[in-house]
Amino acid sequence: MADTGWPGCARGLKGVVLDMCGVLYDSGGGDGIAVPGSIEAVEALKASDLQLRFCTNETQATREKFVAKLQRLGFDISVPEVFSPAPAATAVLKERGLRPHLLVYDGVLPEFDSVDKTNPNCVVIGDAAENFSYENLNEAFRVLIGLEKPVLFSLGKGRYYKETDGLKLDVGAYMKALEYACDLEAEVIGKPSTVFFQSVLNDMGLQPHEVMMIGDDLVNDVGGAQHCGMKGVQVRTGKYRPSDERHPTVTADGTVDNLAQAVNMILSQRGH
Amino acid sequence: MADTGWPGCARGLKGVVLDMCGVLYDSGGGDGIAVPGSIEAVEALKASDLQLRFCTNETQATREKFVAKLQRLGFDISVPEVFSPAPAATAVLKERGLRPHLLVYDGVLPEFDSVDKTNPNCVVIGDAAENFSYENLNEAFRVLIGLEKPVLFSLGKGRYYKETDGLKLDVGAYMKALEYACDLEAEVIGKPSTVFFQSVLNDMGLQPHEVMMIGDDLVNDVGGAQHCGMKGVQVRTGKYRPSDERHPTVTADGTVDNLAQAVNMILSQRGH
Numbered sequence: 001m002a003d004t005g006w007p008g009c010a011r012g013l014k015g016v017v018l019d020m021c022g023v024l025y026d027s028g029g030g031d032g033i034a035v036p037g038s039i040e041a042v043e044a045l046k047a048s049d050l051q052l053r054f055c056t057n058e059t060q061a062t063r064e065k066f067v068a069k070l071q072r073l074g075f076d077i078s079v080p081e082v083f084s085p086a087p088a089a090t091a092v093l094k095e096r097g098l099r100p101h102l103l104v105y106d107g108v109l110p111e112f113d114s115v116d117k118t119n120p121n122c123v124v125i126g127d128a129a130e131n132f133s134y135e136n137l138n139e140a141f142r143v144l145i146g147l148e149k150p151v152l153f154s155l156g157k158g159r160y161y162k163e164t165d166g167l168k169l170d171v172g173a174y175m176k177a178l179e180y181a182c183d184l185e186a187e188v189i190g191k192p193s194t195v196f197f198q199s200v201l202n203d204m205g206l207q208p209h210e211v212m213m214i215g216d217d218l219v220n221d222v223g224g225a226q227h228c229g230m231k232g233v234q235v236r237t238g239k240y241r242p243s244d245e246r247h248p249t250v251t252a253d254g255t256v257d258n259l260a261q262a263v264n265m266i267l268s269q270r271g272h
Numbered sequence: 273m274a275d276t277g278w279p280g281c282a283r284g285l286k287g288v289v290l291d292m293c294g295v296l297y298d299s300g301g302g303d304g305i306a307v308p309g310s311i312e313a314v315e316a317l318k319a320s321d322l323q324l325r326f327c328t329n330e331t332q333a334t335r336e337k338f339v340a341k342l343q344r345l346g347f348d349i350s351v352p353e354v355f356s357p358a359p360a361a362t363a364v365l366k367e368r369g370l371r372p373h374l375l376v377y378d379g380v381l382p383e384f385d386s387v388d389k390t391n392p393n394c395v396v397i398g399d400a401a402e403n404f405s406y407e408n409l410n411e412a413f414r415v416l417i418g419l420e421k422p423v424l425f426s427l428g429k430g431r432y433y434k435e436t437d438g439l440k441l442d443v444g445a446y447m448k449a450l451e452y453a454c455d456l457e458a459e460v461i462g463k464p465s466t467v468f469f470q471s472v473l474n475d476m477g478l479q480p481h482e483v484m485m486i487g488d489d490l491v492n493d494v495g496g497a498q499h500c501g502m503k504g505v506q507v508r509t510g511k512y513r514p515s516d517e518r519h520p521t522v523t524a525d526g527t528v529d530n531l532a533q534a535v536n537m538i539l540s541q542r543g544h
Contacts, residue, residue, distance in 0.1 A: 134404045141432065141441050159453045160413065169413050173449035180448040181431045181441050 006254030009231055010212070010269035015051035015204045017225070018042070019191075019215030020082075021058065022238015023259050024075060028164055031069045035237050037260030039074045044263050046076060048272060051204045054082045055197070055213070057156040057190045057220065059126035059171070060105040063087060083200050085155035085190035086111035089124055091199075092189060098151065100124040101143040103136055103174075121147060125178070126155035127171045137174065144182045152178055156190040158220070191217070192224025201228075212253075214262050216240050223250035235259055278526030281503055282484070282541035287323035287476045289497070290314070291463075291487030292354075293330065294510015295531050296347060300436055303341045307509050309532030311346045316535050318348060320544060323476045326354045327469070327485070329428040329462045329492065331398035331443070332377040335359060355472050357427035357462035358383035361396055363471075364461060370423065372396040373415040375408055375446075393419060397450070398427035399443040409446065416454045424450055428462040430492070463489070464496025473500075484525075486534050488512050495522035505534055 003009055018024065024042070025032045045052045054077060058066055063079050063086075070077050086108050093100055093115050101120035102112060105128050112124075123144050128136070144150040158170030175186045190196050201208060208229030215221020216238030225232040234244060234252040237259070245255060256262045275281055290296065296314070297304045317324045326349060330338055335351050335358075342349050358380050365372055365387050373392035374384060377400050384396075395416050400408070416422045430442030447458045462468055473480060480501030487493020488510030497504040506512060506524040509531070517527060528534040 130406055132406045132409075134402055137404075138438070138440050141445075142439050145432070145439060159455070160417070166410070167414050167417060168410050169449065169453050173413075173453040176452040177441065177445040177449040181445040183431070 006231070006233060007265040007269050009253065010266040012210065013050060013212055013231075013266065013270075014210040015053070015206045015212075016045055016266070017053045017055050017197075017200055017211060017213045017230070018259070019213070019217065019221045020054055020056040020070070022216035022240075023214060023235055024054075024070065025073055026238065031072055034073045034075070035258055037258060039076075041259045041263040042075055042077070044267060044272075048267060048270070050266075051206065052081065053200050053204060055191065055200055056082065056084050057158065059085050059108050059155045059190075060129065061107040062110050065107065083196070083203070085196070086126065088196055088199060089153055089155060089189045090115055092153070093122070093124075098122045100153070101140060103128050103131065103140045104155070105129055105131060122151035122153065123178070124153045124155065125171055125174055127158070127161075128174075129168070132169075132174055137177070141178060141181055144178060144184075150182050150184050152182070152184060152186040154186040154188050156220075157186075157188045157192075191215075191220040192227065194224070194228045197225055197228040197230065201230075212266070214259060218244040218247055218250050218252065222252045226250070226253070233262055235262060278503070278505060279537040279541050281525065282538040284482065285322060285484055285503075285538065285542075286482040287325070287478045287484075288317055288538070289325050289327050289469075289472055289483060289485045289502070290317075290531070291485070291489065291493045292326055292328040292342070294488035294512070295486060295507055296326075296342065297345055298510065303344055306345045306347070307530060309530060311348075313531045313535040314347055314349070316539060316544075320539060320542070322538075323478065324353065325472050325476060327463065327472055328354065328356050329430065331357055331380050331427045331462075332401065333379040334382050337379065355468070355475070357468070358398065360468055360471060361425055361427060361461045362387055364425070365394070365396075370394045372425070373412060375400050375403065375412045376427070377401055377403060394423035394425065395450070396425045396427065397443055397446055399430070399433075400446075401440070404441075404446055409449070413450060413453055416450060416456075422454050422456050424454070424456060424458040426458040426460050426462075428492075429458075429460045429464075463487075463492040464499065466496070466500045469497055469500040469502065473502075484538070486531060490516040490519055490522050490524065494524045498522070498525070507531055507534060 024038045025034050099116045101123045104126035154175040157172035160170050212231040213225030214233045222232030231253045233254040296310045339351050371388045373395045376398035426447040429444035484503040485497030486505045494504030503525045505526040
């Protein structure tokens with residue numbers, strides 16, 4: 001019988017999905033800084049027989065700009081390997097014939113260049129930062145409340161995040177505001193949405209039980225992946241908190257100090 | 273046995289509580305405009321043996337300025353007769369030794385003059401309108417998340433309201449955003465909170481079943497008053513919508529065209 005525990009379960013893996021911020025690098029002034037050992041860990045995974053994808057809830061830049069930043073930090077990574085909410089949203093919008101009113105960060109707007117935005121019949125919000133002004137929020141609200149069937153997409157549902165000048169409300173808070181005002185439930189695109197993880201699995205052509213997600217966010221990375229049938233391992237870098245290891249509803253399959261240790265253990269199990 | 277239906281129940285009343293906006297007047301350019309017949313209806317109630325109080329969720333002006341506006345419109349009304357969330361909040365803050373960080377409309381700030389605001393240990397939000405900026409929301413959030421026991425007061429919990437230039441998100445939406453980000457539940461001060469209605473009853477020295485609330489908001493006026501044991505009658509002015517008369521959870525004790533009709537029916541029952 002297959003070992004389903006950590007790290008024994010690594011023997012049955014065919015693919016690995018890595019979260020980015022907090023696992024590969026820490027953000028901050030300029031491009032941020034690589035987590036020690038993570039550049040080599042990505043190299044080691046690429047040299048193995050495992051498929052590799054990257055999965056982020058980053059919505060402040062296009063994938064192209066985001067990947068260029070990671071490359072400058074020294075990572076061997078390319079755009080088609082990276083899954084982020086904005087391109088996923090673009091696909092959903094086209095599939096369903098929806099024309100969005102966008103309340104997102106300016107840097108991510110080019111991801112929506114190919115989408116018809118005339119006469120909007122839905123609203124898409126991302127972490128818009130300074131664009132979450134009183135006026136812009138009211139405008140998004142008025143579009144929604146004016147629709148016969150209001151549809152709200154939220155690129156992720158984070159509560160808050162930390163920047164160099166302090167904590168900031170994340171998109172999830174604004175999602176809740178619009179949900180309440182319009183008496184509706186938003187569709188979340190990004191982690192921890194099952195649809196989002198499934199799109200990564202589809203791209204790899206693998207079954208959930210053949211894939212492991214490694215992230216620093218217990219609920220969105222680990223819990224989201226597990227909910228989808230994947231294995232989920234948490235690293236003690238980024239937004240990890242010791243209290244995560246006694247979380248009431250989510251228990252990681254494994255917890256490791258950092259990505260380097262995770263990859264080392266995975267590859268050891270596979271006889272590398 | 274006492275008649276508990278409308279309008280028969282009016283015979284057992286000892287007091288009436290009136291909502292203001294949408295019942296006494298409609299807002300809009302300048303002071304707004306009195307609802308036809310409502311000035312005379314207030315006069316008739318004052319000439320009767322019924323006690324009369326006014327109860328509003330207005331949080332954009334001090335009671336003094338708000339009452340002055342109503343007086344200019346022609347209403348016989350004075351400050352001690354008016355119950356609004358800000359003075360109620362001030363009382364709660366003092367009672368519990370809480371020092372607020374305020375995110376409210378500038379016009380209502382003087383209501384909090386007598387409250388110690390140094391080194392805040394709670395947050396109070398009202399309908400802050402333009403003050404609901406990205407920066408101010410983050411600041412309120414940072415105060416809350418930094419507290420050992422975060423306490424959030426919300427002056428009302430409205431979803432949205434209409435101004436001459438369109439619909440605006442009301443304080444309830446921002447309350448939900450902060451609740452989600454901080455994983456807490458706000459304490460609502462104002463309608464439909466039972467504590468708020470109870471403070472009006474205490475001031476009148478009456479029992480709930482002796483008092484009738486008349487308002488245009490089915491959930492916050494009628495439902496809130498009924499939840500408290502009072503009678504609740506809805507007027508078909510202000511924010512009334514025909515769908516209110518088949519609302520899934522709240523059924524008014526009576527529905528009338530306007531305040532004049534309600535008062536006429538109440539006083540007829542009492543043999544005036």
